[in-house]
Amino acid sequence: MQKDVRQQKILGLIRSKRIGTQEELRAHLMRAGVAATQSSVSRDLEELGVVKHQGSYTLPQSRDGHSARGLLGLDMAGESLVVAKCESGMATAVAVEIDRAHVSEIIGTVAGDDTIFIAVNDRKAQRATVKKIWEIFK
Amino acid sequence: MQKDVRQQKILGLIRSKRIGTQEELRAHLMRAGVAATQSSVSRDLEELGVVKHQGSYTLPQSRDGHSARGLLGLDMAGESLVVAKCESGMATAVAVEIDRAHVSEIIGTVAGDDTIFIAVNDRKAQRATVKKIWEIFK
DNA sequence: AATGGTTATGCAAGAGGATTGCATAAGAGG
DNA sequence: CCTCTTATGCAATCCTCTTGCATAACCATT
Incomplete structure (x- = not known):
């Protein structure tokens, strides 16, 4: 597509x-x-x-360089993982916020210090998830 | 539909x-x-x-909030991840127990606060893993 | 290892949605 | 009113999802 x-x-x-x-x-x-x-x-x-x-x-509310509450970037890995890069020490806080949003495609998240692994089902869910998380933090 | x-x-x-x-x-x-x-x-x-x-x-899910020693449910993500949902703060303990069971299909586990990611090889291993873990905690 | 019962899956067909381009309407600014 | 820009109804097309069929894979038992 x-x-x-x-x-x-x-x-x-x-x-x-x-x-x-x-x-x-x-x-x-x-x-x-x-x-x-x-x-x-x-x-x-x-x-x-x-x-x-x-x-x-x-984009409305364009970000002026500084990150949205700890989230620095989102990437996709393979076809069932989304990886969120966060400011040092912020991963858990960001993950909590993501969890609270109850994104339906997300199966589970595990946060380290500055990185979160987000499990989803497939490429489609991956795209949807990236989009939705980005919406939350924009 | x-x-x-x-x-x-x-x-x-x-x-x-x-x-x-x-x-x-x-x-x-x-x-x-x-x-x-x-x-x-x-x-x-x-x-x-x-x-x-x-x-x-x-369903590998505890319906009634009360869990089998911290494990609330199991899900599969993509074709090489099993995601275990646990009671808050219990993920590490649950992971230890899973690790102790030496499930042959499990390649590795990572525990967060209430979620564990379990890496396996393929769909077949995924199914077997869910089944075995569920049996351990049932 | 063969068998019988059970479950998974490649393939192709069909259905229904989503996407797109075209033409054209609507809007904005002189 | 005229021009440039943007939005949209419609129709064709493309895709994805779903499904059944046939068959393969699996599993327990003998």
Whole structure:
């Protein structure tokens, strides 16, 4: 499926560049090897919750460098693990918050000092989980 | 879709009756107005995490909060992880007990506060592991 | 090891949703 | 009103999920 890849690229693009129109975004996607029509871009922006602010697309409540309550990043490992990187010593706190959110795809979490392992069932659940956790901490 | 209804009925059935084979389960489903083949039943049981224990199907989950020495339930994630849910703070103790049992399929365990990740090789080992651990604590 | 009973699974078909592009409507700013 | 930009109804297409069939794998017993 093309959609997830495209949306990820879009997020990357609007974070790194000033993008003023959907056609402009579309051109960048093209150059990145992702074909898309303006229709799709429009629908993606809607889904991602991107807003146009002062003439360019941006994520609402954009993070200004400092991490969201201890969470530094999310990665996927294999097809049934999501790995969360946290600030030193914050993993447990972050894990508690994730647990409290009751993300349905999450089967279990184990926290170390600055890393959390999150068990899920498959790639699909992985994607959904990353997305949801990111929502919690954004 | 038929699937959700069928799986709910299955859960109800294995909780209320002693069911020893998938054909038996299938017959009960029929009587409840849900047609199904043995293939579907097999896949449902897999998805639901149902385990055959002492000759009858059952869920590896303690219903009544009161657990078998700290173990609340077992789940499978992907094809090489078993996730054990424990009472708060009990994960390490439960893990020690699991380790002591020397379950041959278990490659390693990591315990957090109330969750244990248990690494195994494949689906088959997963099933065997859930069964064996459940038997230890039952 | 063969057998009989039970359970798992590869494959292909069908059903239902999700995704997309096109055309076009709606909106925004001059 | 005109142009540029964005949103959306519709239809075609693509995918994923579900299922049954056939059969393989498994397991206990002899």
